[in-house]
Amino acid sequence: MDHRLPSPDSDMVVSCLGNEKTVLEPRPRPMVDSGEMLLRLRVVGFCGTDLFKLTTDSASPGTVLGHEIVGEVIDLGDGVDKFDLGDRVCVPHHVPCGECLYCRRGNETMCETFRENLMEPGGFADSILIKSRATALAAHRIPDDISDAAAVFVEPAACVLRGVERSGIDRDGTAVIQGGGSMGLLHLLVLKAALPGVSVAVIDPLEPRRALAESLGASATAAPGDAALDAVQGLTAGAGADAVFDTVGGSRLLEAGLQLSRQGGTIVLFAHAPDGDRAGFDLNDLFKFERRVLGTYSGALHEQAAVFELIKSGALDPSPLVTHTMPLNDFQRGYSLAKNQEALKILFTPTVSTETT
Ligand SMILES: [Zn+2]
Ligand SMILES: [Zn+2]
Incomplete structure (x- = not known):
C-alpha cells in the first residue's frame, strides 16, 4: 500500500519506473500560464501505445504516460475565452504547426512541432495542464448528451x-x-x-x-x-x-x-x-x-474535428468498447489486463484516497 498522499497543491500521477513498473506519486499541481488551461481528470483511456511503451520499457523513468483524456476545466490562463470553468473538454496531446513542409504536404503527423507533448505531466494524472496550442486549436467542449466514455475516443478514432x-x-x-x-x-x-x-x-x-x-x-x-x-x-x-x-x-x-x-x-x-x-x-x-x-501514424486536426462531429452526431459511439473503468490507483491491474488481452478498452478515473483513519 502506498501512503504517499498529495498536499493541497499537489496531485497524484502514475509515474514510470522502468521494467514495466509504475508508482502512484504526488507531483506539484501545474500552474496555468496565459493561453493554457488546467483540467481535472474525468477519464483517461489506456492506449496501445501506452502498452507498447511499458512492455518495451521505452518510457524513461519519471515519465507520465496517457494522452486520451476527458477533463473538466478547473483553471484558465489569461486570454482563454473559448472555455469556462466547469466545461467538460477532450483534447489531443499533439498539434502540428500548420506551416512546415510536412504540414503543407498533408503529412502533419511528421511535423517536428507535432512531436511536442502538449499535456503536462501526462494523461495518467489527477490534473493535467493543457498547453496553449492545444487549448487554442484542438480542444473541444463536450455537449451534455455525449458521455465521457464516448468522447475519450476522439484521439484514437482520429488516428x-x-x-x-x-x-x-x-x-x-x-x-x-x-x-x-x-x-x-x-x-x-x-x-x-x-x-x-x-x-x-x-x-x-x-x-x-x-x-x-x-x-x-x-x-x-x-x-x-x-x-x-x-x-x-x-x-x-x-x-x-x-x-x-x-x-x-x-x-x-x-x-x-x-x-x-x-x-x-x-x-x-x-x-x-x-x-x-x-x-x-x-x-x-x-x-x-x-x-x-x-x-498512417496518429491523427491531425482535420481527423480530430471530423471524428468529434461523428461522435456529436451520434453516428459514432465507441463506448461499448470500454470493458473496464478503474481509478488510477489500480493502474498496474489495468496494465496486466491489457497485456494479457483480458480487456478491450480500459478507462482510468482520478485516484481515490487510500488513507485509512
Ligand atoms: Zn492513443
Ligand atoms: Zn508542421
Whole structure:
C-alpha cells in the first residue's frame, strides 16, 4: 500500500519506473500560464501505445504516460475565452504547426512541432495542464448528451479515420480488419460511421472478440488463415477486399493482408511491428496487381474535428468498447489486463484516497 498522499497543491500521477513498473506519486499541481488551461481528470483511456511503451520499457523513468483524456476545466490562463470553468473538454496531446513542409504536404503527423507533448505531466494524472496550442486549436467542449466514455475516443478514432481516408475505400466497399482488439473494433465502428454502406470482415483468433465484432456490425468474422480467406472471398464474390487494415502488426500479417486484398486494393499498416521485423512479399503484388501498402501514424486536426462531429452526431459511439473503468490507483491491474488481452478498452478515473483513519 502506498501512503504517499498529495498536499493541497499537489496531485497524484502514475509515474514510470522502468521494467514495466509504475508508482502512484504526488507531483506539484501545474500552474496555468496565459493561453493554457488546467483540467481535472474525468477519464483517461489506456492506449496501445501506452502498452507498447511499458512492455518495451521505452518510457524513461519519471515519465507520465496517457494522452486520451476527458477533463473538466478547473483553471484558465489569461486570454482563454473559448472555455469556462466547469466545461467538460477532450483534447489531443499533439498539434502540428500548420506551416512546415510536412504540414503543407498533408503529412502533419511528421511535423517536428507535432512531436511536442502538449499535456503536462501526462494523461495518467489527477490534473493535467493543457498547453496553449492545444487549448487554442484542438480542444473541444463536450455537449451534455455525449458521455465521457464516448468522447475519450476522439484521439484514437482520429488516428483510425486517417487510415480509413487514406485507404481510399468507397462508401459501398469491403474492408477487412486484422485484429479484434480495441483498435480493431474501433476501426469497425469508424468505418461504419464514416461510410455507412461499407461491409467489414473482422479477423481474430479469439471467439469472444469475433462475437463482439458481429454484434457491433461486422458482416463476417473469422479466425486467421484459411477461414479468413474463405470469409473474405465469400463477402466479395472471390475478388478480395478493397482495403485491409492491420491493427496487429508484423510481416506475417502483411503477407496475410496482401492475400485478403483484391487486385488494386490497399493494405493499411496501423500497428507497431516487432523490433527488426522485415517484410518479404511478391513485388508483383504491387506492380502487376496494383496493390498498395501504406501506413498512417496518429491523427491531425482535420481527423480530430471530423471524428468529434461523428461522435456529436451520434453516428459514432465507441463506448461499448470500454470493458473496464478503474481509478488510477489500480493502474498496474489495468496494465496486466491489457497485456494479457483480458480487456478491450480500459478507462482510468482520478485516484481515490487510500488513507485509512
Ligand atoms: Zn492513443
Ligand atoms: Zn508542421
